[in-house]
Amino acid sequence: MQIYKVGGAVRDRLLGLPVTDVDWVVVGATTEEMLAQGYRPVGADFPVFLHPRTGEEYALARTERKSGRGYGGFTFHASPDVTLEEDLIRRDLTINAMAEDEQHDLTDPYHGQRDLEERILRHVSPAFAEDPLRVLRVARFAARYAGLGFTVAPETLKLMRQLSESGELEALTAERSWKEISRALMEDQPQVFIQVLRDCGALNVLMPEVDALFGVPQPEAHHPEIDTGLHTLSVLEQSARHKQPLTVRWACLLHDLGKGLTPEEEWPRHIAHEHTGLKLIKAVNERFKAPKDCQELALLVGKYHTHGHRALELKASTLLELLQSFDVYRRPQRFEEFIVACEMDARGRKGLEQRSYPQADYLRGAANVARGVAVQPLLEKGFKGPELGEALKRERLKALKAYKENA
Structure with missing residues (x-):
């Protein structure tokens, strides 16, 4: 032995x-x-x-x-x-x-030691092509070791492309795929994972909704990088740079899917992309059986991220609706993750990676104000049931109006 x-x-x-x-x-x-x-x-x-x-x-x-x-x-x-x-x-x-x-x-x-020294990810034998999961694994290793200068060998990328075209990727279970995807998103450079999948044609098979974003333009005034796919990679990169959790990274990857549905004649504008993208986010969530917290945050960020960017302009009533949608009273962490996802979106733009994001503290303050409205005085006034809910809503709205005026 x-x-x-x-x-x-x-x-x-x-x-x-x-x-x-x-x-x-x-x-x-x-x-x-x-x-x-x-x-x-x-x-x-x-x-x-x-x-x-x-x-x-x-x-x-x-x-x-x-x-x-x-x-x-x-x-x-x-x-x-x-x-x-x-x-x-x-x-x-x-x-x-x-x-x-x-x-x-x-x-x-x-010759693994030689490939380590030359910073190459190379398959061992042609039998590599027998296991479709290896396409995701190689892309994950590329994300892990990109900072050390590793790249995928051209002949390995060719095999990965053949696997992507063979239909074998479709035989992967949701559980196996999610295990690789979630681990890859938590690497130091998760955007490399998505890029390698795209380079070998696997992204179009696994997440056609994300693949469709490449080549779709956005207004240059807000997005100097123009390309929606490149923007998505940058947002993902920022989320890793700022050590965000998996929930935020998953939301960052999916937040702009609606832009892939915009008719070409409407480019570079993407009116109501937040709404149109929800069915796509839901489809990707279900395809990989993502955990519930990842699914929920991805949908909420997709729907409300432009609210986050416009936070300082929102009416007090709209701000209250936003806070209610996130249930900030019982789920404060989920709203915090929404805020940082919006900040990663704002920073994931060419040349604007270091920009300040005052909306973050403004939204945190608004949540604190709404949470600070006491229930006891309303109970003492005799409010109960639905009437108590409405009275509480009125008091929160009043508090948010005062917050907005003083901000």
Whole structure:
């Protein structure tokens, strides 16, 4: 039995990055031998075990063969005669197909270390094209390591394009896709993930609503970058630069989908794009079964982001309606995420990345004013039921009018 550290732990150590998760592969062992040493089985599809003390994953060396469509369409063979090289060749990228033993001696049959040094994301073998999920994984690695200068090898991008055109991407489950998308959006440069998907044709398959934004012009006075697709990438970039949570990043990606539906004769204006985009945002939300908080914020930002930009001009009654729509009394965090999504939208414009956004503090102040209206005095006056709700609304409106006058 020989045990090797494999994959990301080896890659990140060689890059000088912190190693978080460690995966191990075991060569020359049987399931019975692993169980006899106290390892606990967890793999339903292939033999994976948890170490009796550390809880880390140890997988028996295995080969795989394509047997059907999609991510799960594989048959696996694990036995003591499978070599380390045979196990490594089934992996996605050369930089993930390295192993090291306890003495840190490197096994690198597919030149992963060279590709690390040359900053290239390259597939290990033609079998790469058998797994459609790898299109998303490579785009995610591109987003993660873009800051280090990594790019996708042209021949790998070509394979990704073939996969995108084959219909295999459509066999991916919503859960698998969302897992990759959500992880990619939380990388340092999530806009690179979207760009790589677009470069290989996968964006048009997975999110045609986002792909349709590229080439759609906006008024140059408000959008010096002009192109709506480039604006979306910039907004996403700003959301990562400002360390925003997944909910905000997802909303930033989808906020302008309505502009893809504007008839060409109306360009570069996009009247009521906030309203027309809602059905598209809903469709993307449902396609990937995004978590409820991501779905809700994306729809609210899509509908109200122009309200956010015009906050200082809004009538007190409109401001109150906005606050009510977000239920700022019971869901203050959701309104805060809306505010920062609007700010990322304002900053995601060429040359305006450092602009101030006074609307943010104004909206926070308005929410505090509305929340500060006390219910008890109204109860003491005898208001109850629907009448109490209306009285509370009147008091909040009065408070917002005073806030607006003094702002």
